[in-house]
Every structure is written in structure tokens, then in C-alpha cells.
Amino acid sequence: MRFGIFYELSVPRPFAPGVERAVYENALEQVRLADELGFDTVWAVEHHFLEEYSHCSAPELFLTACAMQTKQIRVGHGAVVCVPAMNHPVRIAERAAVLDILSGGRLELGTARSSTWSELAGFEIDPDTTKQTWDETIRALPRMWTEERFSWQGTSFSVPERAILPKPVQRPHPPLWVTVTSPGTELDAAERGIGCLGVAAASFKEQERRTAEYRRRIADCTPIGAVNSQVATLNFLYCHEDPHEAARTGLGMLGTFGQENAQLLFTREAYPTRAYGSLANLAPAPARREGSPGDATGVPEGMAIGDPERIVRAIKEWESIGVDGVNFLLNALEVIPQQQVLASLRLFAREVMPRFRKKGGA
């Protein structure tokens, strides 16, 4: 089981001078600690215009800073929006290669197509076309990284023969992922031989179904490059010795995330299209009060919120349904004070992480 930390870089109002900087500095301190504690990956999203929810519009810069301040932890550029109006495919390949070089071969590259109206309209992107442009871009990326000279005649972009430089350190190329919010995207991942990066909180049952289908399909995939067959899911982490304190603080984080997420305007809500089949809501559903698979504290099932034993049980459940990795959001709008976030990370690393590590190594 691999453990990652995951950043939206949400910023609380009012947006006074210094607030955004404080959020970035807190995140960097958490990343340095996570590196020391043995976490595997730090992921950072790409979002634009999403007030409060995510001020992470240049994740490659944030991740470069992460790479420069750490030794072991991998840097997850995830996900890059693979729509030329937002990121030309050549620029994605170039930036990723530079980040792979600067991090010493520690890059993971997540891909996506954006799910909010705010972002698509902000770049004048036709929602009907994003699935096609994502698909074309991800097929081109491995070739740009591995071919001495690359050319492409496509429908969303074309490039005459050019050397795409530099080349990444990892051979043949950094692992590729796609973010999964809508049901069915896991099949897209499997058929292309790329990793399944869950970014919406799914139930055990739903994740089990998706994972099983992914495993079945990827066995017969036509890979676009080197196969990455990992499945990772998104979670929230707040670990504390006192389960009631853990629930109180952790649920505060969940509620805050739910509120900031609610203010987003998803494409499906604004624009009638069959290209976006769901609202792509990322917030976890609340625990049901009766017959709930959650617990009496009200923490939804599977959430890594609680004392170490509760979190171990939740992660073992994820492990049992075939998930290879869990990525954690550590905070939302800074509602948890920084020292508590760091303490939660330390406690998790001391009491939980060893239960999922093989003897003699990671």
C-alpha cells in the first residue's frame, strides 16, 4: 500500500495579503515532513478560477519547490488538464520532463480534462470536445518523451517534425495516470494502460466494482506507453489518539471541504451535453445514521479520520478491494491548525504506516 498527500491548496477568505503565501508555506512544510516520514507521493492538482476551493493554478511550480526541498517523495503532477486551449500537449511534455529531471526521476503525471464550467468557459473550451482532446494528448505524450523527433497530425493539435526537449530521466517515461471522478473513466484508464487516480470519494462497494473492472480490462489493454496498472483512491486524513477529538476535527475538515466544493459550478449543471455524464461532485457522502457502515462518531465509511486503529481498519478495507494507494487531503481552508496537521501526519506514520509496510523495505 502506497500513501500520498494531495493538495488542492484551498485558501480561506478574506484573501488578505499573505494568506495565499501562508497556505503554500504550510503545504511545503507538510511535504518536507511527509518526505521524512516515508510518504510515497505528493500530488498537486491544476485548477483555475476556483475561489477558495483551489488556488493551485501552476502546480508544476509548486511541485518543483517540493522536489527541491525533499529527497525521496515522488511528485505527482496531477492532474494536468490535457486540453490544448489550457495546456498545449508539447508544453505538457516539456514541463513534465523538466520536473522529472529536477526531481531526479520522481515524477508521476496525472491527466484530466477539467469538470467545472468556470474553468472550461474561462479558457473558451467547448465541453463537447474535452474527452477527445484528452485522448489525443495522452496518446502523444509517450511518443514526445521517447522519440528523438516527433510529429503529429491530429484533430485537436498538429506539430511538424520537432525535437521535444528535454527528455525525462525515467525510462521509458514517467508513469501516466488519469483522474477518475465519473463512473466509466476507470475503463478509459484500463484500455490505455494507465493508472487510475481516484479523486472523488467513492464508497467501498463502488470502488471495489471499479477496481475489479479496471483489473479485468487492463489485462487486455492496448497501452499508449509503459503500462501503469496502479489504482489509487482519494481520502481525508486526520489521525489523533482520541477518537472523539479526531472525529470532531476531521468532520470539521470534511464539512468545510463539502461547502467549498458546493460553490463550484460543474459543467453538467451549466451546459447541456452528453460529454459530462455526472456532476463530478468530489465531496464524500455523509455517513448514514442507521445501518451505517461508518461509525457512531458520524465519520463516513472508509475515511481515514479517527484514532490509529480505526484508520488501520479503514485502509485494510481499501487494501482488501484491490486499491494500491491512498492519497490524503490533510486540510481544507486551513480549518485545522498547522501544528495539528503535522501531528496527525507523525502519528499516522508512527502507528498506521508500519502496518502496511513489508518487513525490510517500503
Next chain:
Amino acid sequence: MLAGTRALDTLARRAGRVASFDAPALTLPGVELLQVTYELGGGAPESFFPPALHPTLPVLAVLALWRADAGPLGRFALAQLRLSCRSGVRPRQLLAASFADGEPARAALNERFAFGARPARIRLDRFYDRVEGGVEVDGASALEVTGLGPLPLAPGDLQFFSSMHAAETPKGLRLLQIDTEVRVTRAERAEPRLTQFAADAFGIPGVKLAYPVAAFVALCDVTLPRLRFACRPDVPAHAGTERLS
């Protein structure tokens, strides 16, 4: 999360009025619908909503024109402006203004579901290359809107959300949740075109419909079900929502 800051007296000024919460459900068969959506510009998003509601970012202005040629209310047309928002974390649209053409229908919609509709001449004309709609209030044009080049969609590709109607009620000023059910039998997407919009007439003076989002045309059966929830407009939904039935 941004919460609404609109003064309640300005909400009350456009509010409808219901004498009870017991209105029976109303089904309108074969309604022709033109819905045009723009992003709102020219005001702080939270300023359009009372404290009970939260704006989406950005706020969508949803202009919906209905034409019903048959059904229990007879022949009538209705024009609405709704603004996208959240009640708690749930998607909703606040009714900012409405107009109706056809007096018996206007009275019924106002008395039963607090549309607060004002009288107007409403036009909804369907052509093969476009659907045109217009609203004329007191002899002056308040809205001219077109859906250009309608192309078929699946009925399930259209999304509808519950509306919040401000109303004077036996319990005082409330936001009534109208859970309109729409059964779509024909759906088309079109390019939105707006040539006239009188913001004053629609209750949002000084505001611009800044950026076109989408338009769609539909043939549908519309049901306005019995009222289920009323919300106090001055406090968040989790604190001020009352179940009615």
C-alpha cells in the same frame, strides 16, 4: 463559503404571496420550453441572494420561457429569471422575477406556487432554424432572446434544479422550495443569442448578462408538486428549513 447578503426588504418587494402551503400538485402537459443561460456580471455574487442561500461561482442567469397550449390552466405563457445558487450544499435556483401571459394561469401560479408573476405579453415562436422568445411589459420590450440552430440531444442530457420562490406566507417571509419535475420528450441544444434584456424589469437593476453559456429547447410535461419545504431567508438552510408535508 460565500453566503447571501441581500437585504430582506428587497427580497420582499418581489415576493409572491401564498395563503396556505396546501396547494395540490399541478401537471402541465406538452409545455414548449426555451431556456437560455448566461453568466451574470456586474455585481458581487452574494449580493443577489438572501443569507439563506449561497451563490455559485459564477452565478448563472437562467431565462426560461414556457408555452402551454393545453392543460388545467388553459393556454398561457410564462417567463422566469432564476439565479443559480446553493441551499446548504444542494443546487438550487432563486426565482428573481417572472411574468405570465394569460390571467387565470397567472393567478393560479401565483396563489399556489408563489411565482409572483406580473402580467406581460410573452412570445415563444419555433422555427426550423431558431426558437425566438420575447417579453413585453407595459408596452416596452423587456426581453428578446433566441436559441439558434437547435440540434437534438437526449432528454436525459438536460438538467433541472429545484427553485426557491420568495413568498409572504402565514409564517412570514419564506423561500418556498419548488421541486419542479420535468419529463422531457424532445430536447435540442441551441446557441444563445440575447438582443434585449431589461435588468430593471427582471429585478436585478444594473446587472448585465455577461457571457453566453447555452440554450436549449424542449417539449416536456411539467409537474409542480405539493410544497415540501419552506426556508427562512435570513438564516442558513440547515437552521431555517421547515418541512411542510
